[in-house]
Amino acid sequence: MQTLEQILPVKFQAGDFKSDLKPIWCPGCGDFGVVTAITRALAAIGRPAHEIAFVSGIGCSSRIPGYTTAYGFNTVHGRSLPIAQGIKLANPELLVLVASGDGDGFSIGGGHVAHVIRRNIDLTYIVMDNQIYGLTKGQLSPTSQRGRKTATSTFGSLEEPVNPLLYVMGYGASFVAQGTPADMAGLARIIEEGIRFPGFAFINVQSPCVTYGEEDQQLKAHKTKMQNLQTLGHDVTDRAAATERAREYGAKLYTGILYRNPNPPSTYGEGVTLRQETLKKSAVPRHEILNRFLPSH
Amino acid sequence: MSEDLIIGIAGSGGDGVISAGESLLTAAALEGYHGIMTKSFGSQIRGGEAMCRLRLSTQPVLNPNGPLDVAVALNWDDFRRFGWELPVDATTMVIYESNTGVAPDNLPLEGVTPTTVFSVPITEMAVKNAGTDKAKNIVVVGLLAGWFGIGRESMLAGIRKKFAKKGATVVEGNVRAFQAGLEYAEAHPLGEDRKLSTPQGNRTAKLLTDGNEMCAAAAIFAGCTFFGGYPITPSTEIMQFLDREIWKYGGTVLQAEDEIAGIGAVVGASFAGKKAMTATSGPGMSLKTEMLGLASIAELPLVCVNVQRGGPSTGMPTKAEQSDLFQAVFSAHGDCLRPVLGPTSVADMFAMTVEAFNLAEYYQTPVILLSDQEISQRKETVEPIDVSKFTIVDRRRPTEAELVKYNRFKLTESGISPISQPGMLGGNYLAAGIEHNEMGRPTASGEMHARMNEKRFRKFAPLKNRRDLFVVEGENDAPIGLVSWGSVAGVAREALRLAEAEGLHAKLLVPKLLYPIAEQVYQDFFASVERGLFIEQSHQGQLCRLVRMFVDLPPLIKPLAKSGSNPIQPTEVLAMIRQMAAALQGSRTQSIGEPFTE
Numbered sequence: 001m002q003t004l005e006q007i008l009p010v011k012f013q014a015g016d017f018k019s020d021l022k023p024i025w026c027p028g029c030g031d032f033g034v035v036t037a038i039t040r041a042l043a044a045i046g047r048p049a050h051e052i053a054f055v056s057g058i059g060c061s062s063r064i065p066g067y068t069t070a071y072g073f074n075t076v077h078g079r080s081l082p083i084a085q086g087i088k089l090a091n092p093e094l095l096v097l098v099a100s101g102d103g104d105g106f107s108i109g110g111g112h113v114a115h116v117i118r119r120n121i122d123l124t125y126i127v128m129d130n131q132i133y134g135l136t137k138g139q140l141s142p143t144s145q146r147g148r149k150t151a152t153s154t155f156g157s158l159e160e161p162v163n164p165l166l167y168v169m170g171y172g173a174s175f176v177a178q179g180t181p182a183d184m185a186g187l188a189r190i191i192e193e194g195i196r197f198p199g200f201a202f203i204n205v206q207s208p209c210v211t212y213g214e215e216d217q218q219l220k221a222h223k224t225k226m227q228n229l230q231t232l233g234h235d236v237t238d239r240a241a242a243t244e245r246a247r248e249y250g251a252k253l254y255t256g257i258l259y260r261n262p263n264p265p266s267t268y269g270e271g272v273t274l275r276q277e278t279l280k281k282s283a284v285p286r287h288e289i290l291n292r293f294l295p296s297h
Numbered sequence: 298m299s300e301d302l303i304i305g306i307a308g309s310g311g312d313g314v315i316s317a318g319e320s321l322l323t324a325a326a327l328e329g330y331h332g333i334m335t336k337s338f339g340s341q342i343r344g345g346e347a348m349c350r351l352r353l354s355t356q357p358v359l360n361p362n363g364p365l366d367v368a369v370a371l372n373w374d375d376f377r378r379f380g381w382e383l384p385v386d387a388t389t390m391v392i393y394e395s396n397t398g399v400a401p402d403n404l405p406l407e408g409v410t411p412t413t414v415f416s417v418p419i420t421e422m423a424v425k426n427a428g429t430d431k432a433k434n435i436v437v438v439g440l441l442a443g444w445f446g447i448g449r450e451s452m453l454a455g456i457r458k459k460f461a462k463k464g465a466t467v468v469e470g471n472v473r474a475f476q477a478g479l480e481y482a483e484a485h486p487l488g489e490d491r492k493l494s495t496p497q498g499n500r501t502a503k504l505l506t507d508g509n510e511m512c513a514a515a516a517i518f519a520g521c522t523f524f525g526g527y528p529i530t531p532s533t534e535i536m537q538f539l540d541r542e543i544w545k546y547g548g549t550v551l552q553a554e555d556e557i558a559g560i561g562a563v564v565g566a567s568f569a570g571k572k573a574m575t576a577t578s579g580p581g582m583s584l585k586t587e588m589l590g591l592a593s594i595a596e597l598p599l600v601c602v603n604v605q606r607g608g609p610s611t612g613m614p615t616k617a618e619q620s621d622l623f624q625a626v627f628s629a630h631g632d633c634l635r636p637v638l639g640p641t642s643v644a645d646m647f648a649m650t651v652e653a654f655n656l657a658e659y660y661q662t663p664v665i666l667l668s669d670q671e672i673s674q675r676k677e678t679v680e681p682i683d684v685s686k687f688t689i690v691d692r693r694r695p696t697e698a699e700l701v702k703y704n705r706f707k708l709t710e711s712g713i714s715p716i717s718q719p720g721m722l723g724g725n726y727l728a729a730g731i732e733h734n735e736m737g738r739p740t741a742s743g744e745m746h747a748r749m750n751e752k753r754f755r756k757f758a759p760l761k762n763r764r765d766l767f768v769v770e771g772e773n774d775a776p777i778g779l780v781s782w783g784s785v786a787g788v789a790r791e792a793l794r795l796a797e798a799e800g801l802h803a804k805l806l807v808p809k810l811l812y813p814i815a816e817q818v819y820q821d822f823f824a825s826v827e828r829g830l831f832i833e834q835s836h837q838g839q840l841c842r843l844v845r846m847f848v849d850l851p852p853l854i855k856p857l858a859k860s861g862s863n864p865i866q867p868t869e870v871l872a873m874i875r876q877m878a879a880a881l882q883g884s885r886t887q888s889i890g891e892p893f894t895e
Contacts, residue, residue: 086565
């Protein structure tokens with residue numbers, strides 16, 4: 001009988017990371033492209049699936065971990081980031097991916113984004129942004145345009161959308177990128193770059209909803225609208241330039257890496273490891289821990 | 298000579314009331330006394346009122362007890378703010394600051410006129426000897442050490458150590474302030490009956506700590522390596538202790554952005570294979586419930602400590618109450634069972650915390666450890682604990698063979714399935730809040746949902762047979778039955794002893810496993826019982842109502858329930874036992890016999 005190790009391939013293909021579970025998504029959903037891009041990126045990275053933890057919240061996009069062969073955790077609405085942080089801190093050896101949607105990531109779970117960024121925990125956070133609530137069948141999302149009519153904005157939205165790119169730039173994220181399944185090779189590449197980046201990486205994916213999305217939000221429209229940042233001569237190390245581009249979210253569809261901090265700060269996990277190493281020698285054995293309660297003046 | 302001494306000290310936040318109490322308790326513990334010190338505050342950050350109650354005894358101490366033997370008031374306004382927490386009666390010896398201008402025969406205490414009263418120029422003695430009124434608490438400690446003969450030498454050593462960094466002048470000033478207190482006491486001797494006996498027999502060193510630190514230390518002993526949480530009174534000391542210690546054991550503390558993220562990180566760490574814990578109080582529990590539901594359906598072990606305070610909402614953050622039992626039992630939506638444990642003392646907190654981790658790991662479930670402000674913040678002498686007697690349980694991980702075609706949620710006979718973790722080759726699965734099949738794949742099948750629900754309940758069946766998580770004291774066939782839990786159990790135990798000393802026939806059940814309700818344990822206990830009381834610190838008497846959901850209790854069982862911050866006293870319980878005994882003999886003088894009604 002072969003041992004489990006012997007079954008592992010030497011070189012990985014995207015197919016090694018795709019599970020045989022059939023997606024619940026509508027035919028033509030942008031998320032099909034995202035799962036393909038992620039599995040391609042994982043093949044390029046070359047870590048076996050059992051060393052990967054893939055965490056999500058709730059929404060169409062959050063079904064994605066189940067369509068991969070990684071250890072998946074399809075959690076509750078808006079809470080993928082706290083759970084993913086617990087996983088990464090508990091076992092820093094793991095490659096931890098987080099998937100979310102615009103509602104999951106910037107509405108119900110929006111409060112967690114600032115904190116994962118300032119902690120700089122080494123996660124790759126992929127938000128599938130379709131400007132609509134698809135799973136619950138077409139309600140207003142935090143990234144829906146002002147004035148947009150949906151099932152819960154019958155007479156048009158009265159609020160400004162969140163700008164995910166500016167949001168994460170504002171909190172000081174060190175790696176910020178945007179992609180679309182309309183440029184599959186580009187999307188796979190930025191996901192791979194995000195995973196390789198030593199620290200928190202944010203990737204906004206314009207992933208169209210074919211059922212409730214609008215005409216100009218579909219992949220066909222992306223193909224004419226998207227502008228590759230590299231082609232535009234954008235300097236990914238220029239924070240001010242990146243912030244300016246981020247402001248154009250909604251008006252323009254930039255793809256590629258918007259910002260990559262050339263001197264990334266140390267990660268939270270590095271701090272944890274250092275502290276553990278330093279303090280290890282002052283540990284009393286666990287079975288003697290109560291001795292510290294012996295009274296003394 | 299007395300075997301038991303209860304001292305209450307109150308003053309303003311900056312008066313060093315708590316530190317005075319701690320000095321006395323430490324000295325007493327070093328001399329082999331048993332003791333409990335509770336503290337209570339106004340909710341101000343600085344200043345405001347502070348008090349401590351110290352009960353010292355030559356025998357094990359079960360609770361802080363009722364009226365004070367000695368009351369110390371550094372000012373009367375602060376003292377009076379504590380109301381029922383510092384009960385004074387005619388026999389209480391009262392010591393107060395003379396500069397309050399109050400006459401000894403006209404104390405501002407309603408309805409009581411204590412006969413032994415000392416108006417002491419505490420501030421003046423502090424300023425004269427130490428050059429600062431900050432030494433007021435040192436004078437108080439000197440007075441009490443002098444009058445009750447506790448720890449003179451060790452306290453002097455303590456003062457020298459505590460102030461050493463501040464230089465010889467400060468040290469000597471405080472030593473003089475202490476001695477001034479001693480001399481005052483010696484010049485005003487007490488009657489023999491007020492003096493405290495010296496402990497006899499076993500005088501081995503005891504441990505001295507509070508429930509929160511004991512919980513944190515026990516977590517480390519149990520192998521906890523991850524804590525995620527958010528500061529909240531009165532649980533924060535658990536996180537603070539772990540933040541000082543857990544790194545040494547390869548662990549991590551994450552102070553999260555909110556209560557949800559705190560327990561979220563714990564769920565993640567548990568998924569990654571670590572023993573993990575969070576701690577909070579009522580308002581935090583309200584927020585954490587979605588994660589408790591997630592951990593239940595994903596069958597992930599974790600320990601969630603709720604140090605109860607007065608509720609609802611912000612309620613009474615610095616006061617003890619037992620009003621979160623319903624919340625613990627019914628937290629999160631859906632059909633679900635989560636074990637709830639109730640530690641009864643600081644000493645018991647060790648065993649219950651280890652038990653909480655063991656149950657969590659064994660049953661792959663969140664376990665709620667329901668502490669309360671009193672246990673968590675009271676300092677107590679604890680007999681040395683033989684930790685070698687404790688077993689540490691780890692989750693059932695899959696064997697090599699089980700990993701070949703792994704089913705994370707395999708429908709086993711016990712209901713417990715082997716649990717893998719990321720990094721384990723072959724163990725890859727999808728954990729989810731969504732209902733799933735044996736492989737972990739999402740399902741909308743009603744049949745599978747029913748089978749999984751059945752599994753998630755069935756796995757807990759052995760828990761109801763854990764008779765070691767219940768304490769029964771008293772006569773087995775007694776017609777009077779008391780039930781109490783958590784910190785109040787110590788009150789009930791003392792009341793039972795008082796009743797037995799009077800020849801009354803009663804018994805006591807203390808459940809430490811609060812949920813699931815072990816029906817048979819209650820049925821057995823109540824078999825002989827005609828009248829009884831559930832003694833609980835809450836308005837509703839939640840355990841009484843909860844047990845009635847599952848067990849047909851005799852009709853004349855009712856709650857003795859009081860809202861938080863109104864301590865139930867052993868004598869009060871004793872009075873009820875007497876009434877029940879009288880009613881049983883047919884010579885009832887007062888009606889307490891109405892059947893339980895809503």
